[in-house]
Amino acid sequence: MKYEEKSLKRKAAELRIEIVDMITRAGSGHPGGSLSAIDLLTVLYYSIIKVDPQKPDWNERDRFVLSKGHAAPAIYAILADLGFFPKEKLTGLRQFGSILQGHPDMRKVPGIDISTGSLGQGLSVAVGMALAGKIDKKKYKVFALLGDGEIQEGQIWEASMAAAHYNLDNLCMAVDHNGLQIDGKIEDVMNPSPIEDKFISFGWKVKSIDGHSLKEIYDAWNWARSTENGKPSAIIAKTVKGKGVSFMENVVGFHGKAPTKEQGREALDSLKKALNGVK
């Protein structure tokens, strides 16, 4: 698909509003990592990935794994907007009886390819999906989004080794490199850097980008999906946790805490202004 900066910008701004609205209503959830990831996901879902809201189980579809499952509000907002399920459902986030569980549930939400929430597992699942694509000689690609704290999990490196070993060039992974986890800065808690070098040494091809530049994101996802040289691809996307809501940006406390009603209103006001300002 073509790159249309203005419509992508508008879309990302709308989705930010949806995310903050959902989490504020629910009174719980993970705003920080949803907002840092939304530009990456907006570009992926509105200009790269091949999926069909009418046929969520379509065999030839591209797959997506939200390995950092706590960013559920971001993917829910997108899937609802694309018509995988009615938008009204978004108000049920994290509520009893809702399809929108605290973390994504593939058996409840059309468009979710695997249930996640326990960190460190999604990349392995994506490897399995990519391997299935190779066995069946299918054209689909497998996309995955990881957190930068999440890559502290040893299993990520087991999966990385396997992806390169089996030449899974149909696997396109991005790390939402916002520099924060729950207990603070990743470099203080358990420093995973140099992230790029690690993936390179594991046999991946790697690209570092600004995870809020829509053009860079678009080019990177395209690069990841189109190169077929036997290597899986990793995009290390430098992002800002809480991006778009000034009082949340780079604030560790907004990892897993909802804004108060008051804060929510303030955030929505500024996000709406930002949306109106999209040129």
Place this chain on the structure above:
Amino acid sequence: MSELKATRDAYGDALIELGKKDKNVVVLDADLSESTKTAKFREHFPDRFFNMGIAEQNMIDVAAGLSTCGKIVFTSTFALFATGRPWEQIRNTVAYSNLDVKIAASHSGISVGADGSSHQSLEDIAIMRVIPNMRVIVPCDAPESFKATIEAASIPGPFYIRFGREKVPVITSKNDDFEIGKARVLKDGSDVAIISCGMMVFLSLEAAQMLEKEGINAAVIDMHTIKPIDTKILSQFADKARAVVTAEEHSVIGGLGSAVSEFLSETLPVPVYKIGTRDTFGQSGNPVDLIKKYKMTAGDIAEAARKAVSRK
């Protein structure tokens, strides 16, 4: 003496059969393919066998990913590493979403022998049984292992199937009926019901012979499916015999004995004596010595039966 064959060998045979029947069957192993017998599948279907290296957590989630794309995936390694290392992957990713992953493990129980405690899984039935959606099968011999493997592939959802390293007597026949969830009555009896699984089944048959000589008429039930357990047979025999003994090559905490007790204590409380390891780790040794040491011989089963009968 009847024919001897290891249950893991029958698993390997069954995989080949499955591979021929269904091109969606995929097998993963974690560097133990000769021991688990998945190497046989690899020889026949190299394009559908993947060695995942010594990385069991990754193996389980790769299997999960494959299954979401229509594959029926068998994952194999030793029982301890098949269930213990990746327990949370099995719980959160495979079982929660009810995925078609069949965890088929060899080298279960104390009879692993010389490798010692680090390789003797005595807790695996407990930690698999506790997970919702998971079915747990412990076949008693080679023919049953073959059938269990074939049938597990045809039923959607996760399975744990437990095989052993050692050759054990063949006590069932190829033509016997087998259905997951349906226990098999190997010997009828009315004084005590011996309910067992895995290689403890043949020891239970030996125990029943000993008891017969003393005038105690013991039933022997092959409870190959521990979950979902056959409550119909349990009720029937607990009601008839009013005394139960369970025998498993596993801890008495959380395994077959616990499953039987859980059901009977709510429905038909009768004495249930459990044979199995008692809150302990194993050690190196030959299987015969170990079975003796942990009080799991036919004689021990018979003694438990006498106790159960005396409580009536």
